[in-house]
Amino acid sequence: MVPRFALAFSHQVSYQALRRRMPALLEARRLRKTYGGRVLLDGVDLRLAGETVTTLGGPSGTGKTTLLRILGLLSDPDEGQLLLDGVNLHSVIPHAARRRIALVAQAPVMFPGTVLDNVRTGPRLAGEELPEATARALVVRAGLPPELLRQDAQSLSGGEKLRVAVARSLALRPEAWLLDEPTAALDAERADLIVRLLRELAAEGAAILVVTHDARALEQLEGPHFQLSSGRLVEGRPLSGDAS
Amino acid sequence: MSYVSVSLPQLLLSLGLMAMAIAISSHNRLGLERDLAIGTVRAAVQLFAVGLLLTFVFQNEHPTTVFGVTAVMVVVGGWTAARRIAHGPGTAVLFRHATLAVLVAGVVVLVPVFAFVIRPPRWYEARLVIPISGMILSNAMNGVALVFERVFASINEDAAGVEQLLSLGATPKQAVERHVRAAMNAALRPTINALLTVGLVALPGMMTGQIVSGTAPDQAVRYQLVIMYQLVAVAAVAGALAARFARALSFDEREQLRTFPDPRVR
Ligand SMILES: Nc1ncnc2c1ncn2[C@@H]1O[C@H](COP(=O)(O)OP(=O)(O)OP(=O)(O)O)[C@@H](O)[C@H]1O
Ligand SMILES: [Mg+2]
Numbered sequence: 001m002v003p004r005f006a007l008a009f010s011h012q013v014s015y016q017a018l019r020r021r022m023p024a025l026l027e028a029r030r031l032r033k034t035y036g037g038r039v040l041l042d043g044v045d046l047r048l049a050g051e052t053v054t055t056l057g058g059p060s061g062t063g064k065t066t067l068l069r070i071l072g073l074l075s076d077p078d079e080g081q082l083l084l085d086g087v088n089l090h091s092v093i094p095h096a097a098r099r100r101i102a103l104v105a106q107a108p109v110m111f112p113g114t115v116l117d118n119v120r121t122g123p124r125l126a127g128e129e130l131p132e133a134t135a136r137a138l139v140v141r142a143g144l145p146p147e148l149l150r151q152d153a154q155s156l157s158g159g160e161k162l163r164v165a166v167a168r169s170l171a172l173r174p175e176a177w178l179l180d181e182p183t184a185a186l187d188a189e190r191a192d193l194i195v196r197l198l199r200e201l202a203a204e205g206a207a208i209l210v211v212t213h214d215a216r217a218l219e220q221l222e223g224p225h226f227q228l229s230s231g232r233l234v235e236g237r238p239l240s241g242d243a244s
Numbered sequence: 245m246s247y248v249s250v251s252l253p254q255l256l257l258s259l260g261l262m263a264m265a266i267a268i269s270s271h272n273r274l275g276l277e278r279d280l281a282i283g284t285v286r287a288a289v290q291l292f293a294v295g296l297l298l299t300f301v302f303q304n305e306h307p308t309t310v311f312g313v314t315a316v317m318v319v320v321g322g323w324t325a326a327r328r329i330a331h332g333p334g335t336a337v338l339f340r341h342a343t344l345a346v347l348v349a350g351v352v353v354l355v356p357v358f359a360f361v362i363r364p365p366r367w368y369e370a371r372l373v374i375p376i377s378g379m380i381l382s383n384a385m386n387g388v389a390l391v392f393e394r395v396f397a398s399i400n401e402d403a404a405g406v407e408q409l410l411s412l413g414a415t416p417k418q419a420v421e422r423h424v425r426a427a428m429n430a431a432l433r434p435t436i437n438a439l440l441t442v443g444l445v446a447l448p449g450m451m452t453g454q455i456v457s458g459t460a461p462d463q464a465v466r467y468q469l470v471i472m473y474q475l476v477a478v479a480a481v482a483g484a485l486a487a488r489f490a491r492a493l494s495f496d497e498r499e500q501l502r503t504f505p506d507p508r509v510r
């Protein structure tokens with residue numbers, strides 16, 4: 001019942017959000033990152049094109065989260081460059097650039113306050129007040145019942161927190177999305193909803209990278225797939241059934 | 245002026261008080277005897293040394309000696325405030341910032357009071373400048389220490405939350421605002437509490453001292469009030485500066501949160 005309601009609602013929201021824009025392009029060139037002598041990224045080239053959902057897999061501890069953090073400008077590579085729509089992100093004010101790149105962590109932290117407060121955070125940081133109706137629409141679009149708006153965000157389940165984090169980022173209408181195992185804490189139905197949302201966002205022009213081991217999600221997201229292995233990205237889908 | 249002096253033999257008698265505490269510790273197996281014994285001797289050595297120093301400074305009252313002593317207080321205060329701060333950039337870096345915070349706060353609060361409120365006959369009057377500066381600077385030191393301790397610990401604890409805010413486009417200032425505010429609040433709390441309860445439970449040390457040495461209570465009260473207001477102001481200024489420094493030290497020039505290894509792991 002929730003997903004159908006969400007769908008009905010999402011069309012309303014999309015009045016504003018669905019305006020297509022120039023497809024975004026987030027590029028990483030020759031990224032290198034080491035931690036304590038261990039090479040995690042060894043010259044990684046990645047081109048995240050708008051209108052595309054790229055997926056990333058690879059064994060635990062190979063540096064997928066590290067790569068997302070670098071792409072999300074939370075950590076600097078030792079070497080290499082990042083470009084958003086052709087502009088070198090090193091020459092851009094970091095906090096302005098980060099607004100354009102959503103980073104949804106694997107276990108997102110909720111800020112103190114209600115779900116509504118959380119969804120309003122991004123615009124508020126820029127001095128704008130998100131109308132409650134818009135916040136409600138975003139929450140629904142992220143797959144949560146609108147009644148949750150007044151609930152204390154800290155009290156939510158892991159899966160709900162993840163969807164609040166998605167709604168929180170939606171409020172900024174970012175050009176690029178980086179998601180770290182977004183379906184891991186969700187049941188199949190909610191996972192499908194997130195996957196559908198990602199496809200919608202891509203259709204609107206966003207460049208999306210999803211780290212995932214979820215075979216079902218991988219099946220539904222037909223964009224390019226990479227495996228991170230020994231510091232390099234290898235293109236190609238894993239054999240079915242391999243969810244390591 | 246009815247000044248009652250304490251002779252050395254009389255002072256020795258007061259050691260009986262420490263003997264009492266040591267006896268209690270030993271009877272209840274608190275294991276504090278050693279610390280108490282060391283503390284007894286240390287306090288005596290430190291205070292007599294300070295007494296000798298003050299006697300010297302009073303006898304050679306000169307801007308250089310008076311401000312030399314004050315400068316030492318600033319540096320020692322800065323060093324003490326910078327020590328043992330977990331999850332910070334280390335004592336060496338913090339020391340510079342702490343000293344600057346103590347210095348600026350001290351100057352901002354002390355100079356106007358000496359210039360307009362207390363107005364000593366000579367502007368380098370040791371008997372006023374040194375004890376009052378000592379009280380004010382040590383409160384600045386406490387404020388800085390509290391802010392450093394709190395800010396770095398709470399940012400470290402909430403690193404994921406701070407980065408989440410950065411991700412949503414927060415400036416470094418916005419990303420740690422909550423932590424900085426809490427730390428400054430904590431830094432001011434003790435002084436504000438002292439302000440609220442002064443005279444109700446205990447008389448403040450300086451006022452007690454003045455009354456014991458013969459000053460009229462109403463004058464002692466006025467001095468004490470000036471000092472208390474100074475203590476509040478200095479804690480606020482020092483805390484605000486320390487918060488600014490701590491915030492700046494927590495991010496790199498790319499507005500990324502810096503992490504500091506736990507000193508126990510280092
Ligand atoms: N700040 C850091 N300092 C030191 N080592 C780090 C740091 N961040 C990550 N690492 C190390 O880098 C390696 C890769 O971590 P990362 O989280 O990127 O892996 P991952 O591919 O996302 O793994 P998983 O699938 O388990 O989430 C790990 O061994 C981790 O300990
Ligand atoms: Mg990871």
